[in-house]
Amino acid sequence: xxxxxxxxxLLPKTNxxxxxxxxxxxxxxxxxxxxxxxxxxxxxxREDKYKANYEKLSGMxxxxxxxxxxxxxxxxxxxxxxxxxxxxxxxxxxxxxxxxGSGKAPTCDRIILKVEDGxxxxxxxxECRRFGENKILCVACIDTCPTKAIEFV
Amino acid sequence: MGFGQFLSxxxxxxxxxxxxxxxxxxxxVASIFGEDYEKLSAVIKLDPxxxxxxxxxxxxxLILKNSFGKVIVKALNSGYDHSHTGTAYMVNSPWSNALVxxxxxxxxxxxxxxxxxxxxxxxxxxxxxIKEII
Amino acid sequence: xxxxxxxxxxxxxxxxDIGVELEGGKLNKVHTACRKGFAxxxxxxxxxxxxxxxxxxxxxxxxKEAASILRNAERPLIFGHANSSSGxxxxxxxxxxxxxxxxxxxxxxxxxxxxxxxMEGKLKTCTLDDVRHKADxxxxxxxxxxxxxxxxxxxxxxxxxxxxxQRGWEEDRTAITIDVRKSDTAEICGQxxxxxxxxxxxxxxxxxxxxxxxxxxxxxxxxLDKKKLLELASILKxxxxxxxxxxxxxxxxxxxREPLYKLMDKLNSVSNFHLIPMAGHYNxxxxxxxxxxxxxxxxxxxxxxxxxxxxxxxxxxEALRQKAVDAALVIGADPLSSLPRSxxxxxxxxxxxxxxxxxxxxxxxxxxxxxxxxxxVETGGSAVRMDGIEIEVKQIVDTDRLxxxxxxxxISEAL
Ligand code: SF4
Ligand code: SF4
Ligand code: SF4
Numbered sequence: 001x002x003x004x005x006x007x008x009x010l011l012p013k014t015n016x017x018x019x020x021x022x023x024x025x026x027x028x029x030x031x032x033x034x035x036x037x038x039x040x041x042x043x044x045x046r047e048d049k050y051k052a053n054y055e056k057l058s059g060m061x062x063x064x065x066x067x068x069x070x071x072x073x074x075x076x077x078x079x080x081x082x083x084x085x086x087x088x089x090x091x092x093x094x095x096x097x098x099x100x101g102s103g104k105a106p107t108c109d110r111i112i113l114k115v116e117d118g119x120x121x122x123x124x125x126x127e128c129r130r131f132g133e134n135k136i137l138c139v140a141c142i143d144t145c146p147t148k149a150i151e152f153v
Numbered sequence: 154m155g156f157g158q159f160l161s162x163x164x165x166x167x168x169x170x171x172x173x174x175x176x177x178x179x180x181x182v183a184s185i186f187g188e189d190y191e192k193l194s195a196v197i198k199l200d201p202x203x204x205x206x207x208x209x210x211x212x213x214x215l216i217l218k219n220s221f222g223k224v225i226v227k228a229l230n231s232g233y234d235h236s237h238t239g240t241a242y243m244v245n246s247p248w249s250n251a252l253v254x255x256x257x258x259x260x261x262x263x264x265x266x267x268x269x270x271x272x273x274x275x276x277x278x279x280x281x282x283i284k285e286i287i
Numbered sequence: 288x289x290x291x292x293x294x295x296x297x298x299x300x301x302x303x304d305i306g307v308e309l310e311g312g313k314l315n316k317v318h319t320a321c322r323k324g325f326a327x328x329x330x331x332x333x334x335x336x337x338x339x340x341x342x343x344x345x346x347x348x349x350x351k352e353a354a355s356i357l358r359n360a361e362r363p364l365i366f367g368h369a370n371s372s373s374g375x376x377x378x379x380x381x382x383x384x385x386x387x388x389x390x391x392x393x394x395x396x397x398x399x400x401x402x403x404x405x406m407e408g409k410l411k412t413c414t415l416d417d418v419r420h421k422a423d424x425x426x427x428x429x430x431x432x433x434x435x436x437x438x439x440x441x442x443x444x445x446x447x448x449x450x451x452x453q454r455g456w457e458e459d460r461t462a463i464t465i466d467v468r469k470s471d472t473a474e475i476c477g478q479x480x481x482x483x484x485x486x487x488x489x490x491x492x493x494x495x496x497x498x499x500x501x502x503x504x505x506x507x508x509x510x511l512d513k514k515k516l517l518e519l520a521s522i523l524k525x526x527x528x529x530x531x532x533x534x535x536x537x538x539x540x541x542x543x544r545e546p547l548y549k550l551m552d553k554l555n556s557v558s559n560f561h562l563i564p565m566a567g568h569y570n571x572x573x574x575x576x577x578x579x580x581x582x583x584x585x586x587x588x589x590x591x592x593x594x595x596x597x598x599x600x601x602x603x604x605e606a607l608r609q610k611a612v613d614a615a616l617v618i619g620a621d622p623l624s625s626l627p628r629s630x631x632x633x634x635x636x637x638x639x640x641x642x643x644x645x646x647x648x649x650x651x652x653x654x655x656x657x658x659x660x661x662x663x664v665e666t667g668g669s670a671v672r673m674d675g676i677e678i679e680v681k682q683i684v685d686t687d688r689l690x691x692x693x694x695x696x697x698i699s700e701a702l
Binding site for chain 1: 304306317318319320321322324325326434437438440443446448456471472474
């Protein structure tokens, strides 16, 4: 994913406040965490001279309708269903050591990630280590993905 | 079309290395005659420097030819962080196979993964369709 | 539960833990198969019809016509086999024998040399289950399983915990990619685990590794990070159970196997290394083993009465280039898609029979097309995984199409 700076560079950088934020930088930060959409910046949509940047940004932020409570997003178009994340996820390993946690078909339904119709599906996301009281910055599913199909926002 | 149009397109020699891609493979089992398969197959991935050397833009079409065949494919930026000028990547497909040298030196194994082509801008020419290859 | 699992024939991993949900006799949901496997099981959108010279016909007439083409030919080519069941492969060998034909499969221009070396005992090998339970150093050489065998790393080679690898991949395993480009697999191995070599630089790299393993300064004609290579040597030396997955990148880059033999010898004198060829199609290895059993050769065979001839001149590529064959039966492969255009053009000049579930580039040019069921979904059979383990493949849904084995049996009988 792009950095805040890269996103900022593509915005009008006029701090016009039309989006309701105080600066373009603030908008960039919210965009990165997907609190706002690219189209929420009126001049970007309206003015021809920003057209190229608008398209670039839209390409970077393809709409996702399956953001989970923990912010876990699976980019289904990128996922190859390899199951790397499934076997790497510590929650999967704890819940189903001989099945999903061993790279095989899941044998219980308390796991977070599994592959269905060739693409990974997230469930029980409240169990994710990034969530809840003792949350940690787990990156097991991100690091093992060959196509960067999993993202947290 | 003036004569000059043919003169001005710079030609570049490229070494082609082929590879596999799971999305393209999946499209193939759905239908080798399908649009998706063509879209994912008829492409060549170039170093940005080669793209400018050919005076084309990413997404333009390129004519690739050698004494074994000729195809038109879409040029893409490889996106690799190392420079690889003079070498370009093509996914293994009927498009790449149209250019693979037939002479296997008697070994029975053609050079699928390493061969040379001459590339030049197709000046907007359409990508070769699968039916034209066979 | 156990019995409800099916086998995916999408690649030579033959994953045998696939769950399915059916609706109205059709696949509705597929569990645990990867993107490629799911696409494979769902089947194609362009099934092949039963036809003779472009006219639709019934299966009996098509089989009769196929048999008559083969009977009238003096030197037919029976080619393909990588995507067909072992039963069909054995019948194909019968047919080649009966017709004094050439028989060859896709390994002829793919993993053949590696499989041959293994069957002849020249390379030490192991099973994928060994890898999963024991391997601590895993090398993907000219191989990109993330694209060719998507579940390779998650099921066997890197991520799963195994009997002697309980602590998971971060602590217990080291994965290394040696390749000409930074593939998706290389991305997973990280900067430290990726060794980039020039195109066709494999043999030299093997020599350099042998030097490094012998404590000598490695030399190559190309630029190489010597320090990194020495680090690699020390990782390999410490390996308790090492495995090299040989991909097509390695196979095509080697003019002969000597440098690889030398490297494997060296590795096995300092530690413990195995090699598994990354067979692509689900039953290529099966064909190699079946033909080996019958003839002592894994591919590139011509029958001539009692005699069995073998050599590069009997390879599919040379047979077509030299126009040495006068008819062809293609099953479980699509040579028009996978071979150089200039080589396969000759197929259009001779009577051609294609047996496949789907239309292929080859079937477009065929005189006789006979549709068969999709093995692993519509019909069963057996197949051999990339590591040589035989796997029983079950039928999932009903079909009115014959299995590839039934079709080959009937052609053989009609000869
Ligand atoms: S962040 Fe960790 S716990 Fe959460 S889904 Fe990914 S691997 Fe599992
Ligand atoms: S690791 Fe990535 S590509 Fe593989 S199944 Fe998980 S999300 Fe999909
Ligand atoms: S890795 Fe191969 S055998 Fe396993 S599910 Fe994917 S395509 Fe099928």
